[in-house]
Amino acid sequence: MVIPALLFVSVFTLYPTIRTFLLSFHQIFLALPSLGQPFVGLENYSLLFNDHVSQQAFLVTVGFVLLSTMAELILGLGIALVIHEPFKGRAGVRAAVLIPWAIPTVVASQLWRFIFNDQYGLANLIVFGNHISQYIPWLAFPQSAFLIIVLADVWKTSSFVGLLLLAGLQIIPEDLYDAARIDGASAWQRFRHVTLPLLKPAFLIALLFRTIDAFRVFDLVFVMTQGGPGDATQVIQFYGYKTFFTEGRIGYGSAISVSVFLMIVFLSLFYIRSIGSKLLAREQS
Amino acid sequence: MPRILPMPFLPIGSTLTFFVLLLCWPTNIQASDPFVKESDISLTQSVLHFVTWKADQPKVWDEAIGRFEKAHPHIQIKREIAPHSSTAYHDLLTQKLKNHDSSLDVFFMDVIWPAEFAEAGWARPLDDWFSPAQQERFLPGPIRAGTYRQHIYGVPSRIDSGMLYYRLDLLKKYGFQPPHTWEELVAQANTIIKREQASHPALRGYSGQFKQYEGLVCDMMEFILSNNGSLLNDNHSLSTLTNPQTLKAVEFVRDQMIQQLASPAVLTYEEPESLAIFVQGKSVFHRNWPYAWGLANDPRHSKIVGMVGVAPLPHFPNGRSISTLGGWLYGISAYSKHPKEAWTFIQFMTSSTMQKIFAVDAALAPSRPALYFNREVLQANPQYRDFLPVFQAATPRPQTPVYPIISHIWQRFFSRVLASSHSDILQEAQRADQQIHHFLTLARHNRS
Numbered sequence: 024m025v026i027p028a029l030l031f032v033s034v035f036t037l038y039p040t041i042r043t044f045l046l047s048f049h050q051i052f053l054a055l056p057s058l059g060q061p062f063v064g065l066e067n068y069s070l071l072f073n074d075h076v077s078q079q080a081f082l083v084t085v086g087f088v089l090l091s092t093m094a095e096l097i098l099g100l101g102i103a104l105v106i107h108e109p110f111k112g113r114a115g116v117r118a119a120v121l122i123p124w125a126i127p128t129v130v131a132s133q134l135w136r137f138i139f140n141d142q143y144g145l146a147n148l149i150v151f152g153n154h155i156s157q158y159i160p161w162l163a164f165p166q167s168a169f170l171i172i173v174l175a176d177v178w179k180t181s182s183f184v185g186l187l188l189l190a191g192l193q194i195i196p197e198d199l200y201d202a203a204r205i206d207g208a209s210a211w212q213r214f215r216h217v218t219l220p221l222l223k224p225a226f227l228i229a230l231l232f233r234t235i236d237a238f239r240v241f242d243l244v245f246v247m248t249q250g251g252p253g254d255a256t257q258v259i260q261f262y263g264y265k266t267f268f269t270e271g272r273i274g275y276g277s278a279i280s281v282s283v284f285l286m287i288v289f290l291s292l293f294y295i296r297s298i299g300s301k302l303l304a305r306e307q308s
Numbered sequence: 309m310p311r312i313l314p315m316p317f318l319p320i321g322s323t324l325t326f327f328v329l330l331l332c333w334p335t336n337i338q339a340s341d342p343f344v345k346e347s348d349i350s351l352t353q354s355v356l357h358f359v360t361w362k363a364d365q366p367k368v369w370d371e372a373i374g375r376f377e378k379a380h381p382h383i384q385i386k387r388e389i390a391p392h393s394s395t396a397y398h399d400l401l402t403q404k405l406k407n408h409d410s411s412l413d414v415f416f417m418d419v420i421w422p423a424e425f426a427e428a429g430w431a432r433p434l435d436d437w438f439s440p441a442q443q444e445r446f447l448p449g450p451i452r453a454g455t456y457r458q459h460i461y462g463v464p465s466r467i468d469s470g471m472l473y474y475r476l477d478l479l480k481k482y483g484f485q486p487p488h489t490w491e492e493l494v495a496q497a498n499t500i501i502k503r504e505q506a507s508h509p510a511l512r513g514y515s516g517q518f519k520q521y522e523g524l525v526c527d528m529m530e531f532i533l534s535n536n537g538s539l540l541n542d543n544h545s546l547s548t549l550t551n552p553q554t555l556k557a558v559e560f561v562r563d564q565m566i567q568q569l570a571s572p573a574v575l576t577y578e579e580p581e582s583l584a585i586f587v588q589g590k591s592v593f594h595r596n597w598p599y600a601w602g603l604a605n606d607p608r609h610s611k612i613v614g615m616v617g618v619a620p621l622p623h624f625p626n627g628r629s630i631s632t633l634g635g636w637l638y639g640i641s642a643y644s645k646h647p648k649e650a651w652t653f654i655q656f657m658t659s660s661t662m663q664k665i666f667a668v669d670a671a672l673a674p675s676r677p678a679l680y681f682n683r684e685v686l687q688a689n690p691q692y693r694d695f696l697p698v699f700q701a702a703t704p705r706p707q708t709p710v711y712p713i714i715s716h717i718w719q720r721f722f723s724r725v726l727a728s729s730h731s732d733i734l735q736e737a738q739r740a741d742q743q744i745h746h747f748l749t750l751a752r753h754n755r756s
Contacts, residue, residue, distance in 0.1 A: 054710055165728065252575045
C-alpha cells in the first residue's frame with residue numbers, strides 16, 4: 024500500500040535532487056560541447072563562494088527574507104486578532120482576507136508592476152494626482168524596486184500567516200482570559216501575558232514556513248523586475264535560473280540550486296529543533 | 309515522541325499519480341487551428357511546428373501562412389506562440405532543443421544566437437539547400453550573422469538596426485535639423501523641453517531601452533562604438549570596457565541621458581514601453597528598430613501620426629554613426645523529423661514576394677536589398693530609401709557561442725552603472741572585463 028506513494032516521491036523528489044547534486048560537481052557548458060562534461064569536484068562551489076554576483080544575490084535574498092518575514096508576522100498577527108473576535112460579517116471578512124493569497128503569484132506580480140508603473144500607475148496617481156510630470160518611476164531605483172518586491176510579497180502572504188496564527192489563537196482556552204479579567208488585567212496585559220506566550224508554537228511554525236518560502240522567491244522577481252536595476256532585486260533563485268537556462272551553465276547553475284537547498288534544509292532543522300524542544304518543555308511542565 | 313498517524317497512502321498516492329499523468333498527457337490543439345482543411349489530409353501529410361511570437365500585425369501573418377498552406381496542401385503549419393521578449397523566447401527554445409525535442413521544426417533565431425545554436429548542435433546546417441548564390445541575394449550583415457565556421461545556419465527574415473526617431477514638428481518649429489552628434493541631440497532636446505514646458509510639462513528629451521536585458525547592450529553599443537570605443541578587441545580575445553573612450557561614452561549616457569534627459573524611468577523600459585512614450589507624444593527623440601515607424605504612423609496606436617521623422621543615430625565628435633544589427637533568421641531544428649518540408653516553408657516565407665508583402669503591410673524591413681528599389685515597398689515605406697545604407701553598414705554584436713554569458717555580464721555592468729549617479733564606472737568595468745575574459749578563454753579552448 025505504501026509502494027505507489029513511495030515510488031511517486033522517489034521519482035519526483037529524490038531523483039531530481041540527486042541528479043542536481045551530481046551535476047553540480049561537473050563543468051557543463053551547453054554551448055561548448057567540445058569541452059565535455061569533466062568532473063571538477065567542488066570547483067563550482069568555490070566559484071560560487073567567491074563570485075561577487077552570487078554574494079550580492081545572497082545578500083538580496085537574505086534581506087528579502089528578513090524584511091518580508093518580519094512584516095508578514097506582524098501584519099498576520101493583526102489580521103488573526105481581528106478575525107478571531109466575533110462580529111457581524113466575520114465570515115465574509117475571513118473569506119476576503121484570503122483573496123490575496125489565492126491569486127496566482129504571476130498575476131499578483133503583474134498587478135503590482137502596473138500599480139507602480141511610471142506612466143499610469145495607481146501609486147503615482149494617489150501620491151501626485153494629475154501632476155504627471157512629477158510621477159516617479161518606482162521600479163527604476165534599486166532601493167525602491169527592492170522594497171516594492173517585499174511589499175508585493177507581504178500583501179500576498181500576510182493572510183496565510185494570519186490563518187496559521189488564527190489556528191493558534193483558537194486553541195487558547197477562554198478560561199485564561201476570564202481569570203485574567205477577574206484579576207483586573209487590561210486588554211494589553213491580557214494580550215502580553217496570555218495571548219503572546221501561548222501563541223509561540225504557532226508563531227514558530229509560521230516563521231518556519233515563511234522563511235523557507237521567502238528563500239525560494241522567484242516569480243515576483245521574474246515578472247516585476249527581471250533582476251531589477253543593476254541586480255538590485257536579483258535573488259539567488261533568479262540568478263540560478265539565468266545561469267542554468269539562459270546561459271546553459273548546467274554545472275554552476277546546479278551548484279546554485281544545491282546551495283539554496285542546503286541553506287533551507289539547515290534553516291528548517293534549526294527551527295524544528297527549537298519548536299520541538301519548546302513543545303517538549305511544555306508537555307513536561 | 310509524538311506518534312506518527314497512519315496516512316491514507318493508497319487514495320492519496322493514486323490521486324496524485326492520476327493528476328500527474330493528466331498533466332503529462334500530450335495536448336492536442338488541432339481542433340482550434342482555423343487553417344486545418346479536412347479535405348487535404350493525404351498520406352504524406354506533415355505537420356510543421358513553428359515557434360513564433362504574437363505578431364504586432366496578426367492578420368498579415370495569418371494570411372501569409374494561409375497562402376503557404378494553400379500552395380502546399382500536404383504541409384500544415386501549427387504555430388506555437390512564444391514570449392515577445394528575446395531572452396524569454398531564447399530560454400523556451402533552448403529548453404526544448406537541449407532535450408532533443410522533436411516536436412519543434414522551424415523557429416526564429418535572433419542574430420546573436422546562431423553561433424551558440426551551431427556549436428551546441430541545435431540548428432541544422434543549411435548548406436545543402438541555401439547556396440552561396442542564393443545567399444548573395446540577401447543583405448550581407450544577417451548572412452554573416454547566420455554563418456558559423458563556414459556553414460550557414462539561418463535564412464534572414466527581417467533586418468533590424470537602431471534608428472533615431474524624432475518629432476518632425478517640434479524640430480521644425482525650433483528650426484533644428486536632425487542632430488549629428490549626441491551633444492547636439494542633448495542641446496536640441498533641452499531647448500525644446502524648456503520652451504514647451506508651459507504646454508507640455510510632461511515632455512521628455514529621449515526615450516530608449518535601458519532595462520537590464522539584451523536591448524540594453526544594443527543601445528549602449530551604439531553609444532560606445534560611436535565614440536570609437538569597443539566592447540571586445542578585434543580578435544575577441546580581450547574585453548575592452550576599461551578603454552577610455554568606452555568609459556567616456558558610458559559616463560555620458562549615465563549623466564546626460566539617463567539622469568537628465570530621459571528620466572530614470574527608461575531603466576524599466578524595453579521596446580514596447582519606450583515606444584509608447586514616444587507615440588503618446590511625450591518624448592522628443594526616440595531610439596528603436598525600424599518596426600517603430602509603422603506603429604508611430606498608425607492612427608490606432610499613435611498620437612503623432614505624420615509628425616515623425618527618422619534619421620541615422622548620432623555619434624560623438626571624431627566618431628561615426630553606429631547602428632546595432634538586429635533582426636531574425638529562420639532556423640531548422642537539428643532534431644526535426646521534417647527538415648525538407650521545413651526548408652520549403654522557410655523558402656516560401658523569405659521569398660521576394662512574401663518579404664514584399666511583409667514590408668508593405670507590416671513595415672518589417674526586408675533582408676533582400678533588391679526590394680529597397682521596389683516601387684510598392686518604397687511607396688509604403690518612403691524612409692527605406694535612406695535606410696538601405698544604414699542597414700548595409702549595421703554593426704553586429706560579437707559572434708561567439710558564449711554570447712548569452714557575456715551579454716549577461718554586459719547587462720549587469722551597464723545596468724549597475726546607469727542606475728546610480730555615484731557608480732564607480734572604472735571599478736565595475738574592471739570587474740566585468742575580468743569575468744568576460746574568463747569565458748572568452750574557455751570559448752577559445754573549445755575551438756582548439
